[in-house]
Amino acid sequence: MTLKDIALLNLRRRKAKAGFVLAGLVIGVATLVAMLALTEALTHEINHKLEKYGANILVTPRTESLSLSYEGLSLGGFSFQTNEIRQSELALIHQIKNAGNLAAVGPMVLGVIQVAGREALLAGVDFAALPILKPWWSYAGGEPGADQVLLGSEAARILNLQAGDSLTVKDRRLEVRAVLEPTGSQDDGLVFSRLTTAQELLGKVGLVSMIEVAALCKDCPVDDMVNQIGEKLPEAKVVAIQSVVKGRMEAIGHFQRFGLGVSALVALVGSLVVLVTMMASVKERTAEIGIFRAIGFRRGHVMRVVLLEAGIVSLAAGVIGLGLGLAGAQVALPLFSESHGGAVALNPWLAGGAILLSLAVGLLASLYPALMAARLDPHEALRTL
Amino acid sequence: MSFIIGQDLAKTYGAGEAAMTALQGVDFSIDKGEFVAVMGPSGSGKSTLLSILGALNSPSRGAFLVDGIDIYQLTSDQRADFRREYLGFVFQSFNLVPYLSLQENVMLPLATQRLAARAKREMAAEALSRVGLSDKLTRLPNQVSGGEQERAAVARALVNRPPILLADEPTGNLDAATSAEVMGLIASLAREGMTVIMVTHSPECAGYASRLLRMRDGRLESDGRTDLAAVCAG
Numbered sequence: 174m175t176l177k178d179i180a181l182l183n184l185r186r187r188k189a190k191a192g193f194v195l196a197g198l199v200i201g202v203a204t205l206v207a208m209l210a211l212t213e214a215l216t217h218e219i220n221h222k223l224e225k226y227g228a229n230i231l232v233t234p235r236t237e238s239l240s241l242s243y244e245g246l247s248l249g250g251f252s253f254q255t256n257e258i259r260q261s262e263l264a265l266i267h268q269i270k271n272a273g274n275l276a277a278v279g280p281m282v283l284g285v286i287q288v289a290g291r292e293a294l295l296a297g298v299d300f301a302a303l304p305i306l307k308p309w310w311s312y313a314g315g316e317p318g319a320d321q322v323l324l325g326s327e328a329a330r331i332l333n334l335q336a337g338d339s340l341t342v343k344d345r346r347l348e349v350r351a352v353l354e355p356t357g358s359q360d361d362g363l364v365f366s367r368l369t370t371a372q373e374l375l376g377k378v379g380l381v382s383m384i385e386v387a388a389l390c391k392d393c394p395v396d397d398m399v400n401q402i403g404e405k406l407p408e409a410k411v412v413a414i415q416s417v418v419k420g421r422m423e424a425i426g427h428f429q430r431f432g433l434g435v436s437a438l439v440a441l442v443g444s445l446v447v448l449v450t451m452m453a454s455v456k457e458r459t460a461e462i463g464i465f466r467a468i469g470f471r472r473g474h475v476m477r478v479v480l481l482e483a484g485i486v487s488l489a490a491g492v493i494g495l496g497l498g499l500a501g502a503q504v505a506l507p508l509f510s511e512s513h514g515g516a517v518a519l520n521p522w523l524a525g526g527a528i529l530l531s532l533a534v535g536l537l538a539s540l541y542p543a544l545m546a547a548r549l550d551p552h553e554a555l556r557t558l
Numbered sequence: 559m560s561f562i563i564g565q566d567l568a569k570t571y572g573a574g575e576a577a578m579t580a581l582q583g584v585d586f587s588i589d590k591g592e593f594v595a596v597m598g599p600s601g602s603g604k605s606t607l608l609s610i611l612g613a614l615n616s617p618s619r620g621a622f623l624v625d626g627i628d629i630y631q632l633t634s635d636q637r638a639d640f641r642r643e644y645l646g647f648v649f650q651s652f653n654l655v656p657y658l659s660l661q662e663n664v665m666l667p668l669a670t671q672r673l674a675a676r677a678k679r680e681m682a683a684e685a686l687s688r689v690g691l692s693d694k695l696t697r698l699p700n701q702v703s704g705g706e707q708e709r710a711a712v713a714r715a716l717v718n719r720p721p722i723l724l725a726d727e728p729t730g731n732l733d734a735a736t737s738a739e740v741m742g743l744i745a746s747l748a749r750e751g752m753t754v755i756m757v758t759h760s761p762e763c764a765g766y767a768s769r770l771l772r773m774r775d776g777r778l779e780s781d782g783r784t785d786l787a788a789v790c791a792g
Contacts, residue, residue, distance in 0.1 A: 174665035174678055179658075186657030464653050467614060468667045468714070469642020471635045552615040555649070
């Protein structure tokens, strides 16, 4: 028989009260864990996307006119106007201060072509850079040769072409090398060829319509790189796609702060539940505490019994709340995630923090009731018998 | 020097017009191994005296010494240690903790001591055996009779082998046969050298004591050898 045994036995006897304290803490911990796990999963997803994004800097010619668009970014006049980037300027990008962060630089020339009486957008690209710039691309066979094209899935459907077929553009016969698996992007509607092939067909030799740049680490100084490229190519418009991601990260930040606020509120309510329940428990046990004091328990011993009870319940609440919070986050993740899936990972810091927080809230909220129990006058306490 | 000494013990509850004097200058001394009964009508101050003897209730005036130690000069923790080492309590209403088995109840005074769990269990089993409850170690208090609860309370009081047993109406809730059984047990502890101080209304119980302190209106009315006939005549 030790003080811990007394605490455990009392908890076993007063299951309803212990359950009430447990529930108060579990709700607080689970809410906090769910909020934090959710924001962590979403942040991880964003970071993952950022790393998988491919190009995260776009270099386009400065133009006032808008005619066609690509990836939601204006590519004004690229097919008809003169505001295009000289291909020779590509080398300047490799001269920026943070050139070491460049994973790939992909020039692209774009223009409208006629295929079987229909207008289509031809994109000349550097296929060597595509695995980095467009890692989600998938197609059978190798990269197209000089007289071959790669069709977006939608373009293949509309033009009624498949791998092995041929098409004629400006009297030049081109073979369909492969059809791109659907990407869900505007790439599905494009015809792709080697950069030089497209430049020849579009009459834009030595010119590119845009340049995609990939800096593939999430902590790359993308803003600095945008400025550095802008300095090298003053005639071009340099845009960081990361600004879109940053906007989403800010939204997650707001969600995280909101979540922390809600969690703090729930934790406060939980601690009040613990305080009130423990106070009631101490009052109910006045006579028992009188017996403890009469048989030689010091004030500290009585306090330890009360705090041990709170500690045991808080520890259990921390573990249960952690599990429920993670499960809740897993259930809620598809509602918040763009990919409608993913997994909530068990972060050891979050796990440890949740259990410690539960212990801290439980013990702090029980401190006053424990002091009250310790300060009970044993003579008065025994008179309640 | 006597083992237990009370000097001019007084106790007043409350203050001003609401003040109520429970003890008014009580002096006594008790030697080791004495079995003292304290009797008196309700409100005579005997329970207040017992609580002072139990180091639970500071007197308003006077001194209480045990084994030369001035108990109310000690700190709260020191008094708790004193209670654990010197005193065993037996209360009228048994005072067993309801969610603990009889053995666990008896082990309670040992809970704060650095002893092996096995040693504690053995000491409790021995004390329960001493009161004839060795077959009911695992029973909860509500699973045994009133007499057995009181005997378990006696076992808890003696598990520490304290030199003093304080009993407050130990047979107050028991029938005559069970009372006799419990009193026989307490008397045997006194014969073995334990100093017993017992508050009682019962002349039969007082008859087991070797000395009787009579209280009235917060004062010690008489102090002498017990004489059951005189006690009953009252």
